[in-house]
Amino acid sequence: MDSATSETRTPLGASADNGLKIVVVGGFGAGKTTLVRSVSEIRPLNTEELMTRAGEAVDDVRGVRGKHTTTVAFDFGRISLDAHNVLYLFGAPGQERFWFLWDQLFSGTLGAVVLVDTRRIDDSWYAIDRLERNGTPFIVACNDFGGPAFAPEQVRDALDLDPHVPLITCDARSRESSKLVLITLVEHLRALYADPARAPRQELV
Amino acid sequence: MSRPGRDDSPDRLYTLTQGRSRSGPDNPFDLVTLVVAECDPVPGMQSEHVAILRMTERPTAVVEIAAELKLPVNITRILLSDLLAAGRVSARHPRKAAVYDPDILEQVLVGLRNL
Ligand SMILES: Nc1nc2c(ncn2[C@@H]2O[C@H](COP(=O)(O)OP(=O)(O)O)[C@@H](O)[C@H]2O)c(=O)[nH]1
Numbered sequence: 001m002d003s004a005t006s007e008t009r010t011p012l013g014a015s016a017d018n019g020l021k022i023v024v025v026g027g028f029g030a031g032k033t034t035l036v037r038s039v040s041e042i043r044p045l046n047t048e049e050l051m052t053r054a055g056e057a058v059d060d061v062r063g064v065r066g067k068h069t070t071t072v073a074f075d076f077g078r079i080s081l082d083a084h085n086v087l088y089l090f091g092a093p094g095q096e097r098f099w100f101l102w103d104q105l106f107s108g109t110l111g112a113v114v115l116v117d118t119r120r121i122d123d124s125w126y127a128i129d130r131l132e133r134n135g136t137p138f139i140v141a142c143n144d145f146g147g148p149a150f151a152p153e154q155v156r157d158a159l160d161l162d163p164h165v166p167l168i169t170c171d172a173r174s175r176e177s178s179k180l181v182l183i184t185l186v187e188h189l190r191a192l193y194a195d196p197a198r199a200p201r202q203e204l205v
Numbered sequence: 206m207s208r209p210g211r212d213d214s215p216d217r218l219y220t221l222t223q224g225r226s227r228s229g230p231d232n233p234f235d236l237v238t239l240v241v242a243e244c245d246p247v248p249g250m251q252s253e254h255v256a257i258l259r260m261t262e263r264p265t266a267v268v269e270i271a272a273e274l275k276l277p278v279n280i281t282r283i284l285l286s287d288l289l290a291a292g293r294v295s296a297r298h299p300r301k302a303a304v305y306d307p308d309i310l311e312q313v314l315v316g317l318r319n320l
């Protein structure tokens with residue numbers, strides 16, 4: 001293979017057979033791509049989905065003809081966990097108009113990280129609302145941009161966060177810190193599923 | 206690098222997929238379904254199909270194929286379902302129950318801690 005992109009591809013092992021998903025949501029500039037890059041074994045790739053102006057994902061190309069379509073872009077990275085499991089991390093803008101698409105694309109996700117820039121906390125309100133309504137388990141990670149430090153309780157209050165949802169601070173530029181964000185999410189999932197009374201009712205489509 | 210699919214007019218996409226519409230609810234391809242080639246490209250094959258077969262000599266996720274082809278995910282899924290129907294690729298779908306499976310979650314944790 002001789003194309004420029006193919007040279008940089010890192011193939012998976014032949015036995016890889018189970019793709020897993022974690023979604024990182026947050027406002028523009030919250031550090032989603034940075035976090036994905038910090039832990040990914042591949043350079044984050046960008047791709048997109050077509051949507052009609054009405055906000056529907058396009059599933060019939062015939063319907064696209066003559067219709068006003070727009071595209072919504074997202075980026076992703078990859079972590080080979082072992083010989084079988086491959087974790088894909090998706091960075092998704094959290095704005096309202098994109099959620100129709102995320103519901104489809106990210107069904108069956110393990111869980112989500114809401115990445116918060118504490119200088120713009122209200123950017124995360126809609127994403128949190130939506131995750132709660134979908135029953136998608138999530139944690140909140142405050143990306144430290146060096147602004148005034150908020151006490152965790154202040155952030156929790158501002159987000160009106162359920163007391164059992166973990167809230168941590170992170171530096172998305174650091175691999176160790178980003179790793180810890182993912183570990184915190186998966187530990188949270190494990191605790192949730194171990195307690196039937198609190199187990200999420202996420203729909204598996 | 207330009208953003209993928211930027212200049213894809215609906216007409217070009219229509220041509221690419223020959224007007225097919227199988228990316229709807231019955232299209233089995235998840236974003237992270239791993240696709241594996243079951244044959245080599247043959248002469249006369251549509252260039253996107255050739256590219257997919259080359260790329261999937263090793264397992265490759267749908268979303269990576271889309272990024273590499275610089276095509277929207279939904280168009281990529283249509284191309285893939287053609288190849289699947291023709292037996293030219295196989296698909297390793299995510300185990301949906303994995304989301305709740307304590308053993309898988311443990312494997313994910315081990316994998317992350319070993320990073
Ligand atoms: N100081 C600081 N800057 C960061 C951090 N994370 C990301 N950035 C910077 O913030 C900008 C936006 O980050 P990006 O990952 O592109 O945000 P996205 O829009 O959510 O994908 C970039 O210039 C990053 O280098 C962080 O933890 N601390």
Ligand SMILES: [Mg+2]
Pocket residue numbers: 032033034075091
């Ligand atoms: Mg980004």
